[in-house]
Amino acid sequence: MPKVATKKSAAKLPSYQEPFDQEDFRGYFRWTGSLSDRLGGFLYHACHEEELDEILNVGELLLRSKWQLRLPEHGMWTVPGVWCGLNNFNVNGNYYGPCLMRFPISVLVGRHFMVFRREDEDRNRYFFVQYESGIPIYSFENKSWRVVNPESYFSSLKKKLYRKNKAIYDIVLTAPVPLADYMVTGVDHPRCISGKCGRSNSAESTKMIRRVGLKYAQLLMTGCTKFQSLLDHLPCLEGQKITLERPEEE
Secondary structure, three states, X not given: OOEEEOOOXXXXXXXXXXXXXXXXXXXXXXXXXXXXXXXXXXXXXXXXXXXXXXXXXXXXXXXXXXXXXXXOOOEEEEEEEEEEEOOOHHHOOOOOOOEEEEEEHHHHOOOEEXXXXXXXXXXXXXXXXXXOOOOOOOOOOOOOOXXXXXXXXXXXXXXXXXXXXXXXXXXXEOOOEEOOOOEEEEOOEOOOOOOOOOOEOHXXXXXXXXXXXXXHHHHHHHOOXXXXXXXXXXXXXXXXXXXXXXXXXX
């Protein structure tokens, strides 16, 4: 359940941490298959080892974070969500976590979003915040509901859409993403914004993911009926360490 906050934070927060407000609001839209086809690319989410462990065990990208919005009549609300994005920060290193999850952008199809826009130093930040209620929470002087064209927030060329130069696209989801189609890679993590860990390079991050993956693979094998049947017939395998290395080609 959302929680109402009665006081504003006195300290100035980075633009991506500031509560969403009426002055930043642009409108509502529904993510369509056509938008995914024209834009392409992926939805990214960075996390840490213990978070990846929990995500794999539960089988979905969890709502493990918070986001806030300030309503003109009701004050500030804090709501569960999960922060993702359309930008791949791997070129200069990812500051949000050493484990980078990648989903096809089509996982957003059918979800409804509010749009917020902010200027951050020499770049623009676009926030698409999932909102599924049919009741508008922000209004305008002439209309209580404004539907925007999400394509206007991207560059267009030959029927394709691209992220604008120096723009950052944050996606805040309020419903989990099932792990039906995804990939996890280890990336350079030169600095941790959340302070949950120290730095790590891509090789160290990959080793971390391998550790989590092998743990989960063993859980899958022990829960597999065929694997249990094999142990019944070959009891000498009980307690043995089974690796997932591929056999060398002859």
